[in-house]
Amino acid sequence: MWITTDQLLLLLLLLTTNGAPLLARELLHSGFNHPIDRGHRLASGQPLLGPSKTWRGVIAALLLTPLVSLLLGLGWLLGLVIALFAMLGDISSSFIKRRLGMPSSSMALGLDQIPESLLPLLACRLLIELPLTQLALLVVLFFITELLLSRVLFWLHIRRHPY
Incomplete structure (x- = not known):
């Protein structure tokens, strides 16, 4: 089974979404570092999402x-759908991990990668x-690439944990 150029571009968009928070942290340092859950904890004492999920x-x-x-010629709407659903997958994974x-920032192999790629790709099927x-x-491919890139980014001191 061969992968097309368009599907490679989709993979690039998934990786862009995954890397955007890291890029923002590097550029803004602690600026705008507001947790989505505002530090709320459930009755169990566990955080709702944790401090690493920020606006x-x-x-x-x-x-x-x-x-x-x-810029890749795929249209902004496709990028927005991918970003929105990837972030929903990422936030859902954090919620489950806290339960x-x-x-926060711990690794759950598969849970950290699959929802973040599967949800946006399923949503993309409405557009393409x-x-x-x-x-x-x-x-x-996202699963494998994300694990490899994570180690490279850790080695470059961009990512705090090698996943």
């Missing part, structure tokens, strides 16, 4: 991904033709 990261993804999508008692076999391939 800065969400806004960075929602701004950068449509821009990159537009499992995992600390994306067969389920290609969607599945893109999820696997």
Whole structure:
């Protein structure tokens, strides 16, 4: 099964969304570092999402991904859909990890990668033709690429933890 140029561009948009919060943190340091959950905790004492899910990261993804999508000739709407649903997947993963008692920024193999790629790709199917076999391939490619890039970014002191 071959992957097309358009599907590689979708992978690039997923990686853009995933990297936008890191880029924003590097550029803005502690600026606009406001947790989405505002520090709220559930009755169990566990945070709702944790301090690493910030408005800065969400806004960075929602701004950068449509821009990159537009520059790639895919249109801003596709980029916005990818960013929105990737962020929903990322936030959902954090919510689940907190319920499992995992600390913020800890790694849960698969849970950290699959929702962040699967949800936006499923949503993209409303805008573009994306067969389920290609969607599945893109999820696997994102999973592998994200793990490899994470280690490189950790080595470059951009990411705080090597996943």
